[in-house]
Amino acid sequence: MKTRRLTFLAILLAMSIVLNIVERVALGGFTNLPMLRLGLANIVVLIVLYVYGTRDAFAVLILRIALVSLLYAGVIAFALSLSGGFLAFFLMWLFSRMERFTIVSVSVMGAIGHAVGQIMMAMFLLETEEIIFTLPIFLLMSVPTGIFTGLVARRLIRLMREKMPILRY
């Protein structure tokens, strides 16, 4: 059982890395808003959070950030991803524990956490407090992207539970 779980988590981690790189490289060209990111890799973190639990989801998030930074991004991108990732994970964990909210709200809060965490780190790195004034536009973009990733994650979790019960644990 443990090996199966480990294998599946490793596959999900690989998927999140690929989704992250695809989003950075390919999807960036489709929009005139380079700041706009769908957060596709967060779909995987949401799935792991709901299917496997907090500890595994946190491990997948941290490993994804570290591996993408080693493979593709630089030190600044690593710092931004880490701060955004930590805050996003904290909010997702918090809201996932409140039963009144579904995965869609959890995903939206994750997207907000990413935006706020990254802006805070950018303010710290550049020692420029004026960056805070970009926050509203990032918050506005977080809502549709968070809803999108939340809906996709919900659909995939349903499919996993129906079609692949062997992979559940």
Add this chain to the structure above:
Amino acid sequence: MRRNDLLLIGLVLAISFGLFFAVQMLEARSRVEDGSAEVLYQGVMVLSIDLEDGTPTVHEEAYVIEIDEDEQVYVVEGTLGPVTIAYEDHGVNVIDQTSPRDICEHQGHTNSPYKALTCLPNDVVIRIRRAADEDTDGIIQ
């Protein structure tokens, strides 16, 4: 989605739109024509551009690559390569630089102290100072 989800998303949207319009108003009201644009590289001011007429003042010669006073285009050092800044309409904008997502160019034109242009991968920031603030700084120093 449940009712609680819709309420939460509605609340987030309301706060975001409120903040967005507040910042837009603040930016529109705070535009200056007589201040300066300060160009910082790695936290150090390397160049300032007078917003009244585009006159540049070099602070760190080692990091200023080129100054074209006729075209009012200034090139400074960035971590990934040169960052090209143009003066236009009592404001500045970044017209060329090297970075993975070119966010810096997309930030557009600024002459508001509430809108700084940040080129994070290049560690370059352009911020606007009112003439009154510059005078106060001088007195304090």
